[in-house]
């Protein structure tokens with residue numbers, strides 16, 4: 605299944621070699637809010653919503669990756 609970025613103005617799609625990675629919203633409210641801060645429009649988040657890497661800077665990714673369960 606092809607993933608598409610949940611940001612309407614973004615046309616990113618996942619396909620091999622696209623160079624863009626897709627990320628689910630964190631379950632932690634605090635992190636989720638940080639993500640929403642970077643997103644320039646109101647979006648509806650579902651458990652399948654993904655945002656592509658174009659909207660984040662590397663520091664944000666590090667935070668997301670270091671998240672422990």
Ligand SMILES: [Zn+2]
Nearest residue numbers: 609614616656
């Ligand atoms: Zn995007």
